[in-house]
Amino acid sequence: MSLRSTLAFTIARRELRGGLRGFRVFLACLALGVAAIAAVGTLRTGIQQGLTDQGAVILGGDAEMRFTYRAADADERAYMDRIATRVSEVYDFRSMALIEGDQALTQVKAVDDGWPLTGAATLDPAIAVAEALADQNGIPGALMDPVLIDRLSLQIGDTFRLGTQDFRLTAALVREPDSASTGFALGPRTVVRTEALANSGLLSAGSLYETRYRLTLPPGADLQVLEDQSEGQFRDKGMRWTDSRNAAPGIEGFVDRIGSFLVLVGLAGLAVGGVGISAAIRSYLDGKTETIATLKTLGAEAG
Amino acid sequence: MTDPVLALPVLALTDARLTLAGNAGPVEILKGISLDIAKGETVGLIGPSGSGKSSLLMLMGGLERATGGKVLALGQDLTAMDEDALARFRRGNMGVVFQSFHLIPTMTALENVALPMELSGTPDAFPRAEAELASVGLGHRIGHYPAQLSGGEQQRVALARAAAPRPAILLADEPTGNLDGVNGQAIMDMLFGLRDRHGATLVLVTHSPELATRCDRVIRLADGLLAPEALAKAAE
Ligand SMILES: Nc1ncnc2c1ncn2[C@@H]1O[C@H](COP(=O)(O)OP(=O)(O)OP(=O)(O)O)[C@@H](O)[C@H]1O
Ligand SMILES: [Mg+2]
Numbered sequence: 431m432s433l434r435s436t437l438a439f440t441i442a443r444r445e446l447r448g449g450l451r452g453f454r455v456f457l458a459c460l461a462l463g464v465a466a467i468a469a470v471g472t473l474r475t476g477i478q479q480g481l482t483d484q485g486a487v488i489l490g491g492d493a494e495m496r497f498t499y500r501a502a503d504a505d506e507r508a509y510m511d512r513i514a515t516r517v518s519e520v521y522d523f524r525s526m527a528l529i530e531g532d533q534a535l536t537q538v539k540a541v542d543d544g545w546p547l548t549g550a551a552t553l554d555p556a557i558a559v560a561e562a563l564a565d566q567n568g569i570p571g572a573l574m575d576p577v578l579i580d581r582l583s584l585q586i587g588d589t590f591r592l593g594t595q596d597f598r599l600t601a602a603l604v605r606e607p608d609s610a611s612t613g614f615a616l617g618p619r620t621v622v623r624t625e626a627l628a629n630s631g632l633l634s635a636g637s638l639y640e641t642r643y644r645l646t647l648p649p650g651a652d653l654q655v656l657e658d659q660s661e662g663q664f665r666d667k668g669m670r671w672t673d674s675r676n677a678a679p680g681i682e683g684f685v686d687r688i689g690s691f692l693v694l695v696g697l698a699g700l701a702v703g704g705v706g707i708s709a710a711i712r713s714y715l716d717g718k719t720e721t722i723a724t725l726k727t728l729g730a731e732a733g
Numbered sequence: 734m735t736d737p738v739l740a741l742p743v744l745a746l747t748d749a750r751l752t753l754a755g756n757a758g759p760v761e762i763l764k765g766i767s768l769d770i771a772k773g774e775t776v777g778l779i780g781p782s783g784s785g786k787s788s789l790l791m792l793m794g795g796l797e798r799a800t801g802g803k804v805l806a807l808g809q810d811l812t813a814m815d816e817d818a819l820a821r822f823r824r825g826n827m828g829v830v831f832q833s834f835h836l837i838p839t840m841t842a843l844e845n846v847a848l849p850m851e852l853s854g855t856p857d858a859f860p861r862a863e864a865e866l867a868s869v870g871l872g873h874r875i876g877h878y879p880a881q882l883s884g885g886e887q888q889r890v891a892l893a894r895a896a897a898p899r900p901a902i903l904l905a906d907e908p909t910g911n912l913d914g915v916n917g918q919a920i921m922d923m924l925f926g927l928r929d930r931h932g933a934t935l936v937l938v939t940h941s942p943e944l945a946t947r948c949d950r951v952i953r954l955a956d957g958l959l960a961p962e963a964l965a966k967a968a969e
Binding site for chain 2: 437440441444445446447720721723724725726727728729730731732
């Protein structure tokens, strides 16, 4: 460093005794804005990567055919059996879980032996799904979201009713692998076997329910071709197709919207920070103008 | 004075003009000032407010550039220098004291006084600054920041800062204007003392007739021009 620049540095350092106080808030705004935008980007990428990677698990199968207010008919079942190596049928509907003196709204998932086709359910106690849902002394087993268990103050082994059918709570459903693809749920989850509902009166004609058929496809199956083909054949009959390429459209849309919103927040932070910084610099320099004028009077060169 | 170099005026203005851009068009502030000031001379600059006294002082110090005519200081043409050349010229050659002291608030008294010497690369800037502060009676205040000093003390620091590099020319613009009588008197005594000790040429803007009488010569400005009696005196 030359003598001149050493002196300039010395003078600058003395000047900084005044501190950067006025800038702190705005620097924080800038840092937050940048951090928010960066974080949102990372988060969004992460979530989307996860959705893509875990598409089949989230969906509960490589592909799903969905019907409203009815189960698949024989034609449709035959078609599924042809294109898929495994098929699992899930009924989804709202009902009331009844106990003596209390009741609570629940979103019931009635499953077959195949569920879950992909991923695994986490139960507490950690028993197998088949064991948990099996009949015991003529009463079928059921899984419940811990929230619902708390709400109804149930203990493992207690019974409750769905419609006219009794069920025994065998385990808490700590993690449901295909919960994200189910879409809008009005109540916490209860899982039972479809067969056990035969006498409940809940799945009779006129009930509001959805059926979802999760398909495990042979390796190398072309999802686009299958989608086009299935829709061509069954769309008119109310079939809707989803596959692991876009397993949870609701979540992706949500992440996109939240992401955009947070980026907006970040940008607003940056804008506030930027405006603030420029104002702060202006007032800081206003404060320094006299110092600069004095320095020049004393023989300081501009550069 | 037989030595031709010594006989040269320290400050020589020839038809110096200053026009500044005001809000309502250009303002003619100095309308042609011709004036010589000899080495060691003490000149009092008086005149009504707004007559251009400060502006004339700025012109002499190269702090304001003449928009017409010539301003020579120590034989050098200030009107031909660029900003940086003027800044370099001021170091060591000019000491300036203002009515409002213009100390740098983030520097201590010692650093303020040492600054012009640091700028001109004087190696013993700090010991000299300390001695200079002692000579204005502030030896015990060297570590204080301007805000911790009284007005009179601040002006003494400013005086020490102007005098420490031993400039050939001292310019003072109402240096006692912001001070009470006692403090003003002390500052004036110091200013004249400095001039006596170092033989500097002193140009002093003042409103005080009493102070003006302590000067070798009094120049009266009126409306951007030298008043007739000053012209008459200069012609003698
Ligand atoms: N930067 C500027 N732009 C425009 N006009 C200016 C500027 N600076 C000073 N003036 C004007 O120039 C005139 C002379 O100003 P100057 O400060 O030299 O007067 P002064 O004799 O020192 O007055 P005072 O005794 O009040 O200090 C004034 O009318 C002033 O308004
Ligand atoms: Mg003035």
